[in-house]
Each structure stands twice: as C-alpha cells, then as structure tokens.
Amino acid sequence: MRFTGNAFFRIFGLLLPMAVSNTVLFAAESDSIKSLSIHEVTVTEKQRTAEVRSSAPLQILTAKQIGKLNVLQVSDAVKYFSGVTVKDYGGIGGLKTVSVRSLGAGHTAVSYDGVSLTDCQTGQIDIGRFSLDNVDMLSLSNGQSDNIFQPARLFASAAVLNIRTLTPQFEGNKTVNGKVSFKGGSFAMVNPSAWLQYKISRKLAAAVSAEWLSANGRYPYKLHYGAAGDSVSNEKRKNSDVENFRLEGALYATFSPKESAYLKVYYYQSERGLPGGTIFYNEKAFTSQRMWDHTFFAQGHYEKDFSQVLSFQSSVKLNQGYLHYLDTAYLNSIGRQESVFRQNEYYGSLSLLYKAFEKLSFSFSADGFVNTLDARYESGPATDEFPHPVRYNLLSVAAAKYVSEHLLATASILSTVVKETVEKGDAAANRDRLSPYLSFTYKPFASKDLRFRAFYKNIFRLPTFNDLYYSRVGNTNLKPENTDQLNMGVTYSLSAGQWLPLLNVTVDAYRNNVKDKIVAMPTKNLFVWSMVNLGKVEITGVDVTAESGLKISRKLGLALGGTCTYLRALDVTDPAGSSYRHQIPYTPRVSGSGKLAVETPWVDVAYSMLWSGHRYAGYQNYAVNRLAGYSDHSISVSKEFIIRNKLLNVSIEALNIMNENYAIVKSFPMPGRSFRATVSYRF
Numbered sequence: 210m211r212f213t214g215n216a217f218f219r220i221f222g223l224l225l226p227m228a229v230s231n232t233v234l235f236a237a238e239s240d241s242i243k244s245l246s247i248h249e250v251t252v253t254e255k256q257r258t259a260e261v262r263s264s265a266p267l268q269i270l271t272a273k274q275i276g277k278l279n280v281l282q283v284s285d286a287v288k289y290f291s292g293v294t295v296k297d298y299g300g301i302g303g304l305k306t307v308s309v310r311s312l313g314a315g316h317t318a319v320s321y322d323g324v325s326l327t328d329c330q331t332g333q334i335d336i337g338r339f340s341l342d343n344v345d346m347l348s349l350s351n352g353q354s355d356n357i358f359q360p361a362r363l364f365a366s367a368a369v370l371n372i373r374t375l376t377p378q379f380e381g382n383k384t385v386n387g388k389v390s391f392k393g394g395s396f397a398m399v400n401p402s403a404w405l406q407y408k409i410s411r412k413l414a415a416a417v418s419a420e421w422l423s424a425n426g427r428y429p430y431k432l433h434y435g436a437a438g439d440s441v442s443n444e445k446r447k448n449s450d451v452e453n454f455r456l457e458g459a460l461y462a463t464f465s466p467k468e469s470a471y472l473k474v475y476y477y478q479s480e481r482g483l484p485g486g487t488i489f490y491n492e493k494a495f496t497s498q499r500m501w502d503h504t505f506f507a508q509g510h511y512e513k514d515f516s517q518v519l520s521f522q523s524s525v526k527l528n529q530g531y532l533h534y535l536d537t538a539y540l541n542s543i544g545r546q547e548s549v550f551r552q553n554e555y556y557g558s559l560s561l562l563y564k565a566f567e568k569l570s571f572s573f574s575a576d577g578f579v580n581t582l583d584a585r586y587e588s589g590p591a592t593d594e595f596p597h598p599v600r601y602n603l604l605s606v607a608a609a610k611y612v613s614e615h616l617l618a619t620a621s622i623l624s625t626v627v628k629e630t631v632e633k634g635d636a637a638a639n640r641d642r643l644s645p646y647l648s649f650t651y652k653p654f655a656s657k658d659l660r661f662r663a664f665y666k667n668i669f670r671l672p673t674f675n676d677l678y679y680s681r682v683g684n685t686n687l688k689p690e691n692t693d694q695l696n697m698g699v700t701y702s703l704s705a706g707q708w709l710p711l712l713n714v715t716v717d718a719y720r721n722n723v724k725d726k727i728v729a730m731p732t733k734n735l736f737v738w739s740m741v742n743l744g745k746v747e748i749t750g751v752d753v754t755a756e757s758g759l760k761i762s763r764k765l766g767l768a769l770g771g772t773c774t775y776l777r778a779l780d781v782t783d784p785a786g787s788s789y790r791h792q793i794p795y796t797p798r799v800s801g802s803g804k805l806a807v808e809t810p811w812v813d814v815a816y817s818m819l820w821s822g823h824r825y826a827g828y829q830n831y832a833v834n835r836l837a838g839y840s841d842h843s844i845s846v847s848k849e850f851i852i853r854n855k856l857l858n859v860s861i862e863a864l865n866i867m868n869e870n871y872a873i874v875k876s877f878p879m880p881g882r883s884f885r886a887t888v889s890y891r892f
Contacts, residue, residue, distance in 0.1 A: 258658070258713070261700035264617055264648040265352035265664045266292075266717050266752065272345050272375075277768070277806040277815040279843035279862045281392070281400075281885070283339040283347065283372060288819055289802045290349045291752040291772035295336075296795060299877040300426045301398065302451025302481040305337035309351060309368035310721055311748050311778035311796045312692060315670045318366035322374055322473060324508045324526050325362045327554050329580035329600065332673035338477060338504075339372060340455060342390065342402040343418040346373040351719075352664045352694055353646060355619055358562040360524055361574040361604040364623045364646070367668050367692055367721075376471075377406040377414040377461055384408040387892050394862075394885030398424040412464060418457045425450045430878035431870045432487055446484055446878070448496040453479035467514035477504045486876030497538030503531040518564045526556040547587040552674075555579045569611050576604040582674045596631035596678050603627075618649040627671060637677050637685045644668050650700075658702040662717075666694040676727055676740045684740045691724045711758040721748035726782075743782055746793060750776035766808045773801040780828060788828035795874065797821045797838070815845045826875035839871035841879075856891040 260267050268290045270278075280286045284305035288295050294308045306314035315332040318325050326334050348371045353364055363369055379386065385407055392400035402420035409415055426449030432442050459473040483498035508526040515521065532550040539546035556578035564570040580600040608621035627640040648664035669689040677683045698717030704710055726744025756770035778796045780788045792798065799822040806815045820840040827834035847860035861884070868882035 258702050260754070261658065261660060261702040261713050261715060262617070262650065263350075264355055264619060264650040264662050265350060266696065266698065266715065267351075267354070268349045268754065270347045274768075274804075275341055275344065275347065277813075277845075278804060278817045279815065279845050279864060280341060280817075282337050283341060283344065284337040286341060286347055287336060287349070287370065289772065289804065289817070291754050291774050291801070292351070292750065292776070293349065294796065294800075295873070297337075297873045297877075297879065299484070299872070299874070299879050300428065300446065300449045300451070301337075301396075301422070301424045302426060302449060302453075302479070303337065303877065304335055306333045307336055307370060309349065309370075310719060310750060311746075311776060311793065312367050312721060312723065313670075313690075315673065315690070316367040316668070316692060318363065318369045320363060320369055320371045321475075322372070322471075322508070323510060324360070324524050324556075324558075327528060327580070328530065328673075329552055329554065330530075330532070330550055330582055330674050332670065332675075336370070338453065338455075338479065340402065340420050340422075342388075342420055343374050343404050343457070344372060345375045347371065348373075351696065351717075352648065352666045353621070355610065355617065355648070357570065357572040357608040357610045357619060357621065358520065358522065358560060359574065360558040360560060361576040361606040361623065362558070362578075364574070364606045364608070364621055365604055365625065365644070365668065366670070367666070367694060374418075374457075375404065375406075375416070377408065377416055379406075379408050379414075385892075388889060390887060390889035392885060392887045395883035396424050396426055396428050396880070398422070398885070412462060414461045416457075416459045416461070418455075420455045421453070423450075423452045426482070426484075428880040428883065430487070430881065444487070448482035448498070449484040451479065451481040453477065453481075468512070470509070470511040472507070472509040474507045475505070478502070484877075487878060498534070498536045500535075501531075501533040505529045520562040522560045522562075524556070524558040526554070528552075528554040528556070543587070545587075549585045551583045553579075553581045568613050569609070572606070572608045572610075574604075574606045574608075576602075578602050580674075582678075586680065594633070596634045596636075598629060598631045598636065598674055598678055600674075601628045601630075614655070615652045616649065619646075620648075621646045623668075625669075631678070634678075635685050637672065637687070640671065640689065642669060642689070660700045661698070662700065663697045664694070665696075666692075668692050668694070672727060672740070682729070682740060687727060687740055688725045688742050690726055693722045695720045708760050709757070710760060711756065713754075713756045715752075715754045717752045719748075719750055719752070722746070723748070744780065745782045746778060747781050748776070748778045750774060750778075764810045768806040768808075769804065771801060771803040773799070775799055788830075791828060791830040792825055794826060794828060795824050797824045811848075813847045813849075815847070816843070818842045821873075836872065836875055839869055840867070841869060841871070842866050858887070858889045858891070860887045862886070 260269055270286055275286050278286055278289060284295055287293055287307055292310045296306050298304045307317050308314050309317050319334040319336065328334055350369045353369065387405040389403045400422045404418035406414060406416045427445050429443060429445050432444045434440050456476045459471055461471045463469045480501050483500055485498060506526060506528040510522065510524045512522040530552045534548045536546040558574065558576040560572060560574040562570060562572045582598055584595040603626040605624045606621055608619065610619045623644040625640065625642045629636045629639060644667050646666045650660045650662035652660045669691045671689050672687040676687055677685050696717055696719040698715060700715045703712040723746040725742040726746055727740055727742060728744045729740055753773045759767040761767060776796060776798060778793045779790045780793055781790060783789060801820055803818045818840060822838045824836045825834045826836055843862060843864045844866060845860055845862040847858060850857040864883045864885065865881055870878065870881060872878045
C-alpha cells in the first residue's frame with residue numbers, strides 16, 4: 210500500500226493540534242437542566258430520553274445494550290434499529306451495507322468518532338468490518354441530528370450512523386484501564402481482542418485497541434434447485450473464509466474544561482474468500498474469487514470554548530484505501546480477472562457556534578476534501594484506460610437552533626460545490642447545489658413527556674467513481690440522485706417510580722421521494738451494462754419503537770424492547786413498465802426486532818430476535834423473485850465474577866437457535882444454528 214507521507218503532514222499542519230472532544234452525536238437538551246456551557250451536552254443519566262426529545266428520529270444502542278444483543282460486529286447491532294435494512298451477503302466475512310428507510314447505502318453516512326468514513330469508489334461503507342469490542346455507543350439519526358455544532362459533512366446525507374468508541378475514563382487514582390477478551394465459536398471462529406487506556410498526566414491520556422479474527426466460514430445450508438425449487442440438497446459454504454486484523458491508537462488531551470483534542474490512527478486489513486451465489490452444479494464459482502483490502506486513516510479534532518457564547522472546532526483526516534480483487538476462473542484469454550484500486554482522501558473542517566441569546570444559537574461549518582482513485586484492470590492485454598479521477602468538494606452549512614421549555618426547532622441550509630477532473634477521457638459535470646432542512650418538536654404539556662415532531666429535508670447523493678468511470682459500465686453524464694424526506698411523529702416517555710424506571714415509545718410516519726435514481730441497465734448484451742438515471746421511487750412507511758425497564762425486586766430486573774417497520778417502497782419510474790408500482794428489490798413490507806434481558810444475582814440471560822416479511826430479489830414482484838420471510842432467534846447466558854476488584858465475564862451464545870435456513874440476499878445463505886463463547890477480563 211502506498212502512503213503519501215508529505216501530504217499527510219501538510220494536511221495535519223493546517224489545523225493542529227487536532228482532537229475530538231466528547232462532543233455528543235446528538236442534541237437533546239433537558240427541560241430541567243440549564244447549562245451555562247455553550248455545548249449541547251447529553252447527561253449520561255438522561256441518555257435514553259434523547260430518543261424521545263429529538264426533533265428527528267434518533268435511535269441509540271449503548272455498550273451495555275449491545276452486550277445483550279448476541280452480536281459480533283457493528284452490522285449485527287444495526288439490524289436492531291427500526292427502518293434499517295442491512296444487505297448481508299452471509300457469514301462473518303460477507304459484505305454488509307446499511308440502507309435506512311430504503312434510500313440505499315449511498316444515502317447513509319457513517320461517522321467514526323465524529324468524522325465521516327468514506328469510500329469514493331462505491332459510496333458504500335462495509336459496516337461488517339467494524340468490531341464492537343471498543344464501541345461505547347451506536348446511534349442512528351434520520352434526516353440529521355439536532356446538534357448544529359458539527360462538521361458540514363454530517364449534514365450532507367439522508368441519515369447518519371454514528372460509531373462512538375471508548376474514551377479514557379479514570380476513577381480515583383487509577384492510571385490504567387484495560388480489557389482482554391477471547392471469542393471462539395462455530396466454523397472455526399477465533400477472535401482475540403484487547404484495549405488499554407493509560408493516563409499519562411492530568412491532561413493527557415492514550416488508548417490502544419487491537420483485534421484479530423479468523424474463521425473458515427464453512428457453514429451448512431440447504432440448496433433448493435429444480436424447475437420448482439422443490440429439490441433440496443445439504444451443502445456447505447465454500448470459499449467463505451476470512452482473516453482480518455484491526456489496530457487503533459489514540460492520544461487524548463484535555464487542556465482545560467473548555468479546551469480538548471484528540472488524534473486517532475486506524476489500520477485494518479483483511480483477506481477473504483468471495484463465495485459467490487449458490488448455483489447448483491457450479492462448484493467452481495464458489496472457490497475462485499478472493500479479495501484483499503487495507504484501510505488506513507488518521508483523524509483529529511480540536512475544540513475550544515472562547516467564551517460562554519462562542520465555540521470553535523476543527524477536524525482533519527487522511528484516508529487511504531487499497532482493494533485487490535482476483536478471480537482465477539474468469540473465462541478470458543489469460544484465464545483470470547484481476548483489479549487493484551487505490552483511493553485517497555484529504556479532508557479538513559472548521560465550525561463555529563454562536564449562542565446569540567439564551568434560547569437561540571447559530572452555527573457555521575465549512576468542509577473541504579479531495580478524493581482520488583487509481584485503478585489497474587488485468588483481464589487481457591495490459592492497458593491503462595482508467596481515467597484517474599480527482600474530485601474537489603466544498604461543503605458549507607449555516608444552521609440555527611431554538612430551544613425553549615416546550616419547543617425545539619432547527620433549520621439549516623447546505624451548500625455543495627463539486628469540481629471533477631480526469632487524466633483521460635471526459636470528466637463528470639461540476640455540481641453546485643443548495644439543500645434545506647427544517648425540524649421541530651413540540652411538548653404541549655408541562656407535566657407529561659409527550660411530544661410531536663416533524664422534519665423536512667432535501668438532499669442528494671453524487672454518483673460514485675464506479676458509477677461514472679468503471680470500465681465499460683460508467684456514465685459521466687449521470688445526475689445526482691435527489692431525495693425529499695418528510696417525517697411526522699409522536700414520542701412519549703414515562704418513569705413510574707422504582708418498579709418502572711423507564712418506558713419510551715416513538716411512532717413516526719414518513720414519505721421519501723427519490724428522483725433520478727441511478728440504476729444499471731443492460732445494453733448490447735448481458736455482459737455490458739450502463740449506469741443511467743431512470744428511477745423514481747416513492748417510499749411510505751411507519752416506524753414504531755418501544756423500550757422499557759422493569760424492576761421486579763431488589764435483585765431481579767428486566768429490560769425489554771422492540772421495533773416494527775411497515776414500508777412501501779414502490780418503483781414509479783414508468784407507468785408502462787413491468788415493475789411499475791412494484792416493491793423495489795430487497796425491501797420487506799414488514800420487519801422488526803425484539804430483545805429481552807433478565808438480570809439475576811446468579812446469571813444474566815438475554816434473548817434477541819430479528820424478523821422480516823418476504824422480499825423480492827428483482828424489480829418485478831413475481832413469484833420467481835420472491836424471497837420467503839424469516840425470523841432469527843438467539844439467546845445468551847452470562848456471568849460476571851469480581852476478582853480483586855477486577856471483572857471476569859463468561860458468556861455462551863446460541864445463534865439462530867431455530868436453525869432457520871434463510872437468505873437476506875438471494876443465493877447468499879446465512880448461517881444456521883451456531884454457538885459462540887466469550888471470556889473477558891477487565892481491569
């Protein structure tokens with residue numbers, strides 16, 4: 210992998226010292242707490258009420274809740290958010306992308322400690338590569354957060370998935386915190402991990418986290434074949450092995466209560482087999498494709514309160530990605546297909562927050578970043594036809610927020626300016642757009658935590674480099690996908706004493722209209738496709754979430770929750786088309802999740818469940834394209850031991866306990882019943 214060290218130091222020299230403070234990923238101001246600080250702080254004890262106080266739908270999973278869900282990766286946990294579809298290609302190493310309210314993965318930004326993750330090649334972030342071992346919180350915002358003091362890039366998408374990692378916290382005279390864990394399970398899974406936090410001085414702390422995962426992925430499944438699909442054979446998944454390694458290091462500085470920073474370095478590498486679709490009598494297709502990828506980024510953030518009315522923050526990031534794809538069974542003159550992609554991003558952000566009055570504040574953010582992509586294809590005689598695109602981006606946002614006892618309202622206008630150049634061929638058109646946003650939540654009764662909320666947002670996504678330039682498929686004349694989002698909802702929160710410390714309920718109805726949807730269409734044959742703007746999609750849905758905690762006795766407690774989504778995502782492109790007003794692919798009409806945790810003095814038991822109605826694998830809702838609905842049930846038993854003030858935790862999990870044979874993506878079966886055990890020691 211090629212690292213441009215000079216560029217790295219140039220971009221970091223612009224805005225050092227860099228760091229990310231504990232700026233919250235959402236804004237939810239308490240009715241009873243009036244902070245003199247300018248920051249939009251979420252008090253830990255009030256964390257769960259943020260979901261009902263937000264003017265746009267917000268869902269949160271804390272580290273404790275994640276621990277009760279029988280999940281291994283971020284992609285597993287995200288499935289428990291309402292309105293979310295995770296396209297999962299099966300197994301630990303399979304690609305996993307997230308779509309919120311059927312808008313597609315390209316419309317969902319993924320933020321890592323307050324700075325966006327990017328993939329300019331595909332526009333999709335593989336959230337299966339992110340471990341939960343060092344994650345403190347996951348949150349999902351539809352539209353955008355109520356926090357107006359954040360980088361402009363977090364305003365520039367239809368939804369934002371925030372991943373917040375652990376930051377050093379030291380109690381008393383402690384100077385070291387750490388955790389060592391080992392997971393092992395079915396399909397030869399081995400997963401050791403560790404993290405360590407060290408207090409260097411009163412103002413400075415360091416953290417490091419590392420993880421290695423290996424699995425052969427040879428899980429059994431049932432293959433249906435024949436004209437009616439009524440013939441069945443028992444098979445084992447092949448070429449689905451994975452081995453990856455993650456290493457993170459961070460330096461945190463707290464110069465004063467009003468000034469803080471951090472600098473983080475992240476490295477990830479993996480090698481995996483790509484098992485392909487399960488096609489009967491096509492054994493070779495299961496074993497011929499491999500993929501290697503490496504990701505490196507360094508990011509930092511600095512934040513300072515100049516006074517009670519003025520704050521400043523800045524961020525920088527260098528991101529480098531490498532992807533190597535190989536198919537040794539490709540039918541061409543050299544007997545293989547091989548591609549290597551290298552992408553880079555150089556990013557900087559500045560933000561100001563001004564609290565003009567007690568209830569009214571304003572912010573301005575400006576982000577500038579440059580994306581590059583280099584590629585080498587080898588499927589015949591060596592040629593260098595790739596255009597080597599470079600994209601220059603400038604995002605700027607002006608936002609306002611009003612907060613009173615009964616009303617919270619936010620508004621923003623995002624300006625996007627994009628210029629694109631290429632070394633060869635024709636570049637895509639330059640873009641200049643304005644995107645408005647408006648939201649509010651109203652609490653009519655002082656004594657009841659009942660709120661009504663609504664938001665409107667117009668946003669778009671640019672075509673990716675693959676859409677524009679990939680081999681013979683790209684189309685440089687593509688327009689951005691344009692999306693209008695409208696949401697109306699009601700939220701309610703109740704605390705009824707010790708026996709019912711928490712009850713949160715949210716109901717949201719929404720309508721999304723997508724225009725100029727980018728789709729792939731065949732041209733002269735099925736091997737040569739073209740990307741075109743053809744699609745129009747109408748999305749109408751309802752999301753319901755509920756969460757409660759019950760204290761049955763002094764030693765016995767219950768935590769339970771669930772989500773339910775009803776979603777109609779219809780193709781309305783062409784009234785004469787065969788798919789007109791048909792549900793778009795891989796979007797279930799109904800889906801949901803449930804969770805239940807029982808805490809006792811002896812052991813803790815957790816149960817979690819995912820369910821989905823039928824979906825369609827093609828644009829036409831014909832029986833041949835229908836994928837059956839499914840439910841996935843998992844259970845775990847854990848016990849925590851205190852040894853010399855250190856915590857030893859042992860847990861055993863049974864996943865998909867009903868051994869249901871299902872696929873989220875057609876011909877990519879998910880694992881059946883499996884088991885996992887974890888031993889962790891925290892000090």
